[in-house]
Amino acid sequence: MTSPTLPVLAGEPAPVTRPVSTGRPPSASLTRALLRKPLGVAALVVVLLLVLAAIFAPLLSPWDPLAQDPSVARQGPSALHWLGTDLLGRDLLTRIMYGGRDSLLGVAEALLVMLVISVPVGILAAYIRGAFDRAVLSVIDIVMSIPAILITLASLAIFNNSMLAAMITIGALASAAFTRVFRSAVLALRQEPFVQAAVVTGLPTRLILFRHVLPQARGTILVQASLFAAATLGIQTGLSFLAFGPPPPAPTWGGMVAEAASAIQSFPWMFVPTGGVIVIATLALGLLGDALRDVTAEQVQQRGAPTRAVRAPRDAARPADAVEARRHAADPLLAVDELTVAFGGGREPLTVVDGVTFDVGRGEILGIVGESGSGKTVTALATIGLLGRGGRVTGGTVSFEGQTISGDAAAMKAVRGSGIAYISQEPLVALDPSFTVGFQIVEVVRRHDRTSRADARRRAIELLVSMRLPDPERVFRSYPHQISGGMAQRVVIAKALAGRPRLLIADEPTTALDVTVQAEILSLLSSLRDETGMSIILVTHDWGVVAETCDRTLVMYAGQLVEEAGVDALLGAPRHPYTRGLLASDPHGARRGDILPTIGGVVPPPGSWPDGCRFAARCPLSTPECSSGPIALREAGAERVSRCIRIGALVDEEVRA
Numbered sequence: 001m002t003s004p005t006l007p008v009l010a011g012e013p014a015p016v017t018r019p020v021s022t023g024r025p026p027s028a029s030l031t032r033a034l035l036r037k038p039l040g041v042a043a044l045v046v047v048l049l050l051v052l053a054a055i056f057a058p059l060l061s062p063w064d065p066l067a068q069d070p071s072v073a074r075q076g077p078s079a080l081h082w083l084g085t086d087l088l089g090r091d092l093l094t095r096i097m098y099g100g101r102d103s104l105l106g107v108a109e110a111l112l113v114m115l116v117i118s119v120p121v122g123i124l125a126a127y128i129r130g131a132f133d134r135a136v137l138s139v140i141d142i143v144m145s146i147p148a149i150l151i152t153l154a155s156l157a158i159f160n161n162s163m164l165a166a167m168i169t170i171g172a173l174a175s176a177a178f179t180r181v182f183r184s185a186v187l188a189l190r191q192e193p194f195v196q197a198a199v200v201t202g203l204p205t206r207l208i209l210f211r212h213v214l215p216q217a218r219g220t221i222l223v224q225a226s227l228f229a230a231a232t233l234g235i236q237t238g239l240s241f242l243a244f245g246p247p248p249p250a251p252t253w254g255g256m257v258a259e260a261a262s263a264i265q266s267f268p269w270m271f272v273p274t275g276g277v278i279v280i281a282t283l284a285l286g287l288l289g290d291a292l293r294d295v296t297a298e299q300v301q302q303r304g305a306p307t308r309a310v311r312a313p314r315d316a317a318r319p320a321d322a323v324e325a326r327r328h329a330a331d332p333l334l335a336v337d338e339l340t341v342a343f344g345g346g347r348e349p350l351t352v353v354d355g356v357t358f359d360v361g362r363g364e365i366l367g368i369v370g371e372s373g374s375g376k377t378v379t380a381l382a383t384i385g386l387l388g389r390g391g392r393v394t395g396g397t398v399s400f401e402g403q404t405i406s407g408d409a410a411a412m413k414a415v416r417g418s419g420i421a422y423i424s425q426e427p428l429v430a431l432d433p434s435f436t437v438g439f440q441i442v443e444v445v446r447r448h449d450r451t452s453r454a455d456a457r458r459r460a461i462e463l464l465v466s467m468r469l470p471d472p473e474r475v476f477r478s479y480p481h482q483i484s485g486g487m488a489q490r491v492v493i494a495k496a497l498a499g500r501p502r503l504l505i506a507d508e509p510t511t512a513l514d515v516t517v518q519a520e521i522l523s524l525l526s527s528l529r530d531e532t533g534m535s536i537i538l539v540t541h542d543w544g545v546v547a548e549t550c551d552r553t554l555v556m557y558a559g560q561l562v563e564e565a566g567v568d569a570l571l572g573a574p575r576h577p578y579t580r581g582l583l584a585s586d587p588h589g590a591r592r593g594d595i596l597p598t599i600g601g602v603v604p605p606p607g608s609w610p611d612g613c614r615f616a617a618r619c620p621l622s623t624p625e626c627s628s629g630p631i632a633l634r635e636a637g638a639e640r641v642s643r644c645i646r647i648g649a650l651v652d653e654e655v656r657a
C-alpha cells in the first residue's frame, strides 16, 4: 500500500510542445502521436475502462454492492462471481466497480484543484514576470516547505473525515510545485518566434496567452496531470486504507484492501483483485504520463532547439566612444541614439551592441550589414523592445516619430504592430502552427482596425492578394505547415502589414528562401515602400540585396557602427577597410575561376573587444595608433561617416588601383 505522502514534482517537466508539420491540424498531432505508442494506447484504454466501469457500475453489475450473503462468503472466481466474493459474501467485482467511484472521483477533485490553481498562476507568472512572478515564487517556496501530509490529516480532522476536504487540500498544496513546472514551460515558450511575432503585431497579452501560449503548453499540462493523478490515487487509497473517508460498508478501494489484509491468512485470494486494481490503475496513469512525455519530447526534437544559448565571456572595461550626433533627416521616423545592449545579469553584463546611432527617414530603406555576430539582429530587436531573456538596453534611446519609446513599456506596446512591425528570417516559426493563416491575419486586422469579422476577413484576403500569392483564398484556409517557405514569408509580411505600420524591420527576410523566391520577396518589399511610403530596415549579409533594395546602409562590426553611407557611395568607394574587405569577398562580384578574397581572422566576440579599433587585428592598413585608444566616428564625405583614422591611406590605395 502506498504511504500517504504528497506528490511533489512528478518527474522532469515535459518539454513544451509545438506541433510539427504532419499535414494535419497540429491540434490533432499530439493525440495521433500518442496513438502510435502501444503502451500509451494500452494505458489510455485501461484508464478509460476503469472510469467507465465506475460510472456505469449500476448498469453493468447485476449485484448490489452492499447485499450480504454468508452462504457464498470467501469464494474464488466463478461464473456467477467473476472475481469471487468477500468475507460477507458480497460480489468483489461489483464492489471494485463501485469503489472506483470514490477513488477516481477523489483523484479528479485533487487534479481539478491543482490545475485550476497552477496552470493560470504559472502561465501568468512567466508571462507577466516582475513583482507578480517574484511574489508567486515566494509563495511557492513557503507552500513547499509546509509538511503536506500533516495539513491533509488536519483537514480530515477538521472536516469530519471528509475525503473531499482531503483531496482539495492535496490539490491546493501540490499546486505550488506544479505552478513552478508550468512557469518554466511558459518561460521557454515566451522565447518562441511565433509568440514574439504575436507580440510584435500588437496583440493584447490576454489573447497571446490564451490563443498562442496555452495551447502549446498542453503537452506539459497533460503529462503532469497524468503523473499527478497516479500519485494522488496512491494517497487516496492509502487514506481509505487507514479508514479515512466513507465508513464501511460503503465500498472503497483502500477499505477493501484493508479488509483483505485482515483475512490474508484464511482467504488470500481477496487481496489479488482488490490490490490488483489499485496497482493497475496507478501503473496505467503513470504509463500514460510517460507516453505523453515521450511524445512531447519527440515533437520538440523534431522541430529543433528553439532559442540561442547565452554566452557569457567577461566583458573588458572600455571607455565609451565619442559618437557624433548625426541626423540625415530633419524629422526622422526612427532615431536611435547611442543604443547599447547587454546580455546577462549580475554585476558584469556582457555588452554586445555598443553606442549605435542612426536614423531612418520616412519612406527610406536602410540596410544593416556585417559579419555574423556583429550585432545587427540585436540592434533591430532592441529597437522594438524584443530582446530575449537576459537582454536589456543599458544605454541610449530609441525614438519613433519624435517620441522616446525605449524604456517605456506602454509606448513600445502602442507602437508595435501599428507603428513598427518586425519580420524574421524564419517565416514558418513566426506563424503559430495551431491556427490557419487566415485566422492569424484576421486576428491582427481586428486588433488594429476594430472591425467586424467579415470585414477583417476581406482585408486579410486583400493583404494576401497584395502579397502576390497565387491562390490567396486557399492560403487563407491553410495551416502554416501546408504552405511553402516563400509563401510563408509573404504571409508573415501580410500579417506584419495588417496594422499598417510606418516602419517594417525585416531581419534577413530572404535568407531561408531559394534565390528566385528571394528576388520576388525583395521586389515585393521595394514596391510596398513605393506604394505605401513605409520605411524599411533590412538586416542582411548580402551585398546584392543592399545594392538592389536599399537607399542607405550601416556597416556593423563587433557591436559598433563602423561605416554609414548612401548605397552608391558605399559600394563605389568604401571608407572603412572592413567595408572594403566585405565587398571584396562578396561572391556577387567574383568572376568564374577567380579565388574569392576573404578577410583573415574572426570577429572578436563580445567581452574580448580591444580598446582601440576593433578591426585592427584583421586590417591591412592598421598602425600602432589604431590600437592606442577608442576610435570615434568621423565625417568621411558628404552625409557619410566612418570609424577609421586611416581613411587617407584607403583613398590613396584606391587612387593607385
Ligand SMILES: Nc1ncnc2c1ncn2[C@@H]1O[C@H](COP(=O)(O)OP(=O)(O)OP(=O)(O)O)[C@@H](O)[C@H]1O
Pocket: 308, 309, 310, 311, 343, 344, 352, 370, 371, 372, 373, 374, 375, 376, 377, 378, 379, 388, 389, 390, 391, 541, 605, 606
Ligand atoms: N540571447 C543572447 N544571449 C547572449 N548573447 C547573445 C544573445 N543574442 C545575441 N547574442 C550575442 O550578441 C552578439 C550579436 O548577435 P547578433 O545576433 O545581433 O549578430 P548578427 O550580426 O545579427 O549575426 P547574424 O548575422 O549571424 O544573425 C553576438 O555575439 C551574439 O552571440
